[in-house]
Amino acid sequence: MSSKPSSSQPVVNRRTFLKGIGTSAVAVASVQVGAMAEEINKAAGPGPQGPGAVPITLSINGEKMNFQLEPRVTLLDALRNHAPLTGTKEVCDRATCGACSVLIDGKLTYSCMKLAIEAQGHEITTIEGLAKNGELSPVQQAFVECDALMCGFCTPGLVMAATSLLASNPKPTVADIKRGCSGNLCRCGTYPHVIKAVLKASGAAVPETSVMIQ
Amino acid sequence: MAGWPNPSTVLGKAATRVDGPAKVTGQAKYAYDVQPAGWLYGMILRSKWPAAKVTKIDLTKAQSMPGVKAAILAGGDQRTVRYYGQELAAVAATTKQQCLDAIRAIEVTAEPLPFVVKEDDAIKPDSPRVFDKTPNLSDPKLEENGKVDAAMAQAAAVCEAELRTQIQLHHPLETHGNTISVQGDHVTAWASTQGVFSVRDGLAGNLGVPQSNVQVICDYMGGGFGAKFGPGAHGGIAAQLSKAAGAPVKLMLNRLEQGLAVGNRPSSIQKLKFAADKDGKLLAADIENYGSPGVGGGGQTAGGGGGSNIAMPYIYGFPNSRTKQFGVALNTGAASAFRAPGHPPASFSTESMMDELAVKLGIDPVEFRLKNDGNEIRRREFQEGAKRFGWAEKYKKPGSSPGPIKTGVGCAGGGWGGGGGGTKAEVQINPDGTVEVRCGTQDLGTGSRTVVAIVAAEAFGLHPNDIKVKIGDTNLPPSGGSGGSSTTASISPAIWDTCQKALAALQQQTGVTDARGANWEGACRKLGINPLTANGEWQKGLSSSGAGGVNFAEVEVDTETGFVRLKKIVAVHDCGLIVNPLATTSQVNGGVVSGIGYALYEERVMDRQTGLLLNINFDSYKIPNIADMPDIEVVLIDLPERGVIGIGEPAVIPVAGAIANAVANAIGVRVHSLPITPAKVLAALGKVPNVSRV
Numbered sequence: 001m002s003s004k005p006s007s008s009q010p011v012v013n014r015r016t017f018l019k020g021i022g023t024s025a026v027a028v029a030s031v032q033v034g035a036m037a038e039e040i041n042k043a044a045g046p047g048p049q050g051p052g053a054v055p056i057t058l059s060i061n062g063e064k065m066n067f068q069l070e071p072r073v074t075l076l077d078a079l080r081n082h083a084p085l086t087g088t089k090e091v092c093d094r095a096t097c098g099a100c101s102v103l104i105d106g107k108l109t110y111s112c113m114k115l116a117i118e119a120q121g122h123e124i125t126t127i128e129g130l131a132k133n134g135e136l137s138p139v140q141q142a143f144v145e146c147d148a149l150m151c152g153f154c155t156p157g158l159v160m161a162a163t164s165l166l167a168s169n170p171k172p173t174v175a176d177i178k179r180g181c182s183g184n185l186c187r188c189g190t191y192p193h194v195i196k197a198v199l200k201a202s203g204a205a206v207p208e209t210s211v212m213i214q
Numbered sequence: 215m216a217g218w219p220n221p222s223t224v225l226g227k228a229a230t231r232v233d234g235p236a237k238v239t240g241q242a243k244y245a246y247d248v249q250p251a252g253w254l255y256g257m258i259l260r261s262k263w264p265a266a267k268v269t270k271i272d273l274t275k276a277q278s279m280p281g282v283k284a285a286i287l288a289g290g291d292q293r294t295v296r297y298y299g300q301e302l303a304a305v306a307a308t309t310k311q312q313c314l315d316a317i318r319a320i321e322v323t324a325e326p327l328p329f330v331v332k333e334d335d336a337i338k339p340d341s342p343r344v345f346d347k348t349p350n351l352s353d354p355k356l357e358e359n360g361k362v363d364a365a366m367a368q369a370a371a372v373c374e375a376e377l378r379t380q381i382q383l384h385h386p387l388e389t390h391g392n393t394i395s396v397q398g399d400h401v402t403a404w405a406s407t408q409g410v411f412s413v414r415d416g417l418a419g420n421l422g423v424p425q426s427n428v429q430v431i432c433d434y435m436g437g438g439f440g441a442k443f444g445p446g447a448h449g450g451i452a453a454q455l456s457k458a459a460g461a462p463v464k465l466m467l468n469r470l471e472q473g474l475a476v477g478n479r480p481s482s483i484q485k486l487k488f489a490a491d492k493d494g495k496l497l498a499a500d501i502e503n504y505g506s507p508g509v510g511g512g513g514q515t516a517g518g519g520g521g522s523n524i525a526m527p528y529i530y531g532f533p534n535s536r537t538k539q540f541g542v543a544l545n546t547g548a549a550s551a552f553r554a555p556g557h558p559p560a561s562f563s564t565e566s567m568m569d570e571l572a573v574k575l576g577i578d579p580v581e582f583r584l585k586n587d588g589n590e591i592r593r594r595e596f597q598e599g600a601k602r603f604g605w606a607e608k609y610k611k612p613g614s615s616p617g618p619i620k621t622g623v624g625c626a627g628g629g630w631g632g633g634g635g636g637t638k639a640e641v642q643i644n645p646d647g648t649v650e651v652r653c654g655t656q657d658l659g660t661g662s663r664t665v666v667a668i669v670a671a672e673a674f675g676l677h678p679n680d681i682k683v684k685i686g687d688t689n690l691p692p693s694g695g696s697g698g699s700s701t702t703a704s705i706s707p708a709i710w711d712t713c714q715k716a717l718a719a720l721q722q723q724t725g726v727t728d729a730r731g732a733n734w735e736g737a738c739r740k741l742g743i744n745p746l747t748a749n750g751e752w753q754k755g756l757s758s759s760g761a762g763g764v765n766f767a768e769v770e771v772d773t774e775t776g777f778v779r780l781k782k783i784v785a786v787h788d789c790g791l792i793v794n795p796l797a798t799t800s801q802v803n804g805g806v807v808s809g810i811g812y813a814l815y816e817e818r819v820m821d822r823q824t825g826l827l828l829n830i831n832f833d834s835y836k837i838p839n840i841a842d843m844p845d846i847e848v849v850l851i852d853l854p855e856r857g858v859i860g861i862g863e864p865a866v867i868p869v870a871g872a873i874a875n876a877v878a879n880a881i882g883v884r885v886h887s888l889p890i891t892p893a894k895v896l897a898a899l900g901k902v903p904n905v906s907r908v
Binding site: 081087099184193194 | 231233236237238239242246249310311385386387388389435436437439466468469598660661792795796800801803805806807808831832833839840841845846848849850851852
């Protein structure tokens with residue numbers, strides 16, 4: 001084993017990397033990755049960066065922030081541990097849960113699947129950027145009022161997903177909400193109240209689904 | 215002492231969470247988020263073998279890697295490891311990437327040993343042994359009441375079946391872990407935990423420091439379903455890394471580690487024979503259960519014994535019963551408590567058998583349960599649920615739904631103990647009228663922090679948002695761990711007692727006859743310069759135990775694809791005095807959602823050939839998604855005269871049984887194991903071979 005096995009790893013987009021590995025055996029994959037990384041580097045333009053830390057500038061919630069990061073650092077890692085803006089949550093780190101969702105130029109994105117270096121030159125909005133002057137956004141307010149949160153660990157991601165959904169579809173149906181929020185997992189089981197909260201934030205009538213009797 | 219006020223002004227009324235804004239803005243700080251000055255990442259190297267004799271672990275290279283501040287062994291460097299994922303060594307470094315590099319640089323020499331990861335294999339006499347000196351199959355735990363064989367002989371209907379439940383993983387979204395700072399013999403730990411005091415005591419023992427020198431903080435935590443007690447092996451490792459590095463260490467597990475090494479719901483293989491007389495009265499149950507707690511349970515000496523027993527016979531009155539329970543050791547991570555331990559598998563199997571008997575006897579399944587359930591509240595729940603669900607109109611003979619997509623309905627019940635105790639609290643009333651309530655409990659997302667605010671607000675005639683609540687800290691008055699649906703029943707009486715004492719003291723000191731509500735600020739101003747403090751504790755008479763619940767489920771099953779679509783769940787529950795109907799509804803929704811995963815999607819899959827976990831992350835370990843949601847109707851029966859009782863466990867228990875019965879009702883044949891996957895549905899219909907046990 002080399003003393004720095006991954007330091008020789010060039011800039012590579014994690015999603016392509018994982019896709020490239022596919023179901024092949026790891027030994028074959030490492031050959032593949034080398035070849036693939038070379039391709040990517042050729043296409044990348046400014047030439048190889050790293051493996052050491054390089055200067056990276058990100059625009060987060062309207063503010064320019066400067067970092068010294070290894071190119072392999074994900075946007076999620078940069079946000080949480082270097083900005084540090086810990087509202088964006090790390091849960092699966094493999095694009096399966098949505099807890100790390102942020103908006104990049106308004107588009108809902110899993111920040112665990114984006115390298116920080118790739119996010120340069122784009123406008124990043126995190127959960128910390130939604131409330132203005134201490135006022136909750138309508139989605140945030142609706143989440144509180146409908147109790148669409150329990151432990152709260154999925155909540156920032158779901159709030160981002162709901163915000164993104166309403167930006168493109170201001171009057172979603174329940175089916176639209178289910179589709180729009182289906183990239184976000186919750187383990188406490190807040191989904192029924194999330195549906196209500198998004199309806200409420202859209203100004204629609206919210207059905208009562210719970211009754212207390214004596 | 216006086217009971218709960220009746221009528222009440224805040225108690226029992228829907229209240230939004232006092233910490234809702236902190237959670238929706240990302241301001242809430244979890245153990246995962248805390249970043250004390252100079253903090254390091256911690257990471258664990260785990261066994262890649264399901265069983266092996268480790269002869270050497272060389273940390274030399276790792277220690278000299280860039281950014282590495284500590285590299286330690288987790289246990290000896292010469293020992294036997296018994297499951298994939300067992301801790302071997304650990305590193306602390308400045309960045310996550312440096313940790314990953316250093317972990318790869320640790321050299322482990324080991325001889326792989328034979329292993330077994332499937333229950334059916336482990337039971338065979340020639341199977342590799344998980345523990346050298348004991349067989350994998352434990353001696354049975356036997357319980358017998360009445361005369362089972364004689365009763366069976368007289369029965370009008372007997373049903374026999376083998377029902378299986380899978381190993382389910384907790385997968386809270388915040389993985390297990392801690393951020394720990396060891397400075398000399400003083401320790402501060404930010405823990406994702408269900409019990410701050412259990413973490414404190416564990417760390418004190420691990421480090422050999424006085425408990426009073428350890429402060430554990432859990433301001434927010436990202437979900438706990440039974441396995442987050444104590445610091446865990448990873449907590450001890452984080453503490454040792456911090457000690458070695460001389461800096462705080464954050465060691466949060468990744469999703470793979472979460473699935474390997476920090477607990478799971480044990481499996482069950484249940485061989486059941488139930489009998490009833492012609493009038494539909496249950497006569498007897500003959501029960502054999504083989505469950506696996508992995509390497510847990512009895513440990514070295516007892517094989518797999520204990521740790522996997524289930525609550526059989528379940529809820530219905532069996533005048534005669536025989537229960538034999540075996541533990542099966544496997545080379546897999548140990549089981550732990552998981553929301554209502556022992557109950558969901560018992561409810562699933564019992565309710566499956568109840569429906570089979572009802573069909574055989576020609577009795578309506580709800581009617582059959584009403585004849586045999588001795589619990590008056592749950593009988594009411596079956597009746598109430600049936601009415602709201604439309605059972606009489608919806609229930610049809612099994613398999614009689616026309617067309618390829620078949621509709622079916624089912625019901626099931628559950629029961630749980632719960633109960634409270636062991637909690638102290640303190641309240642401080644300031645001259646400006648502000649109130650701080652302090653209690654060393656923790657909020658797992660259940661809404662405990664808001665419960666504290668509600669009870670205090672009720673006592674003082676204020677709004678819950680007027681109360682500053684401090685919880686989740688071992689420097690606060692002690693409270694127990696949050697498990698077994700005991701938190702609300704523990705803290706509500708303690709807060710009430712404390713606030714009543716504070717109110718009495720305030721009124722006495724200031725001469726204000728009734729300081730509550732509109733008089734509050736005026737009375738507090740009369741305190742002068744010194745705040746008033748009062749202490750109190752849990753008192754009898756304000757809480758009790760014993761909560762039941764029933765579920766009704768409606769499904770559509772596509773007999774061509776085997777896919778089960780949930781249409782509707784009606785969940786009827788009681789939990790005594792309902793402190794906050796809004797958060798209680800969330801808890802019931804949460805139980806239903808968790809139960810849906812158990813019924814239809816979730817299963818830890820180990821590879822027989824390699825002994826490794828195959829479904830590592832949420833792409834392959836499927837938990838319910840918002841798109842899977844049926845209409846869920848929650849019916850809460852408020853019984854204030856019973857005092858406060860918990861709801862966490864009861865909410866999950868009857869879900870899988872109701873869904874399984876609805877599927878069987880739809881397709882006319884039963885899927886005998888959870889989760890009810892499309893492959894199993896098609897196999898039950900005879901359309902594909904049964905491959906579920908390969």
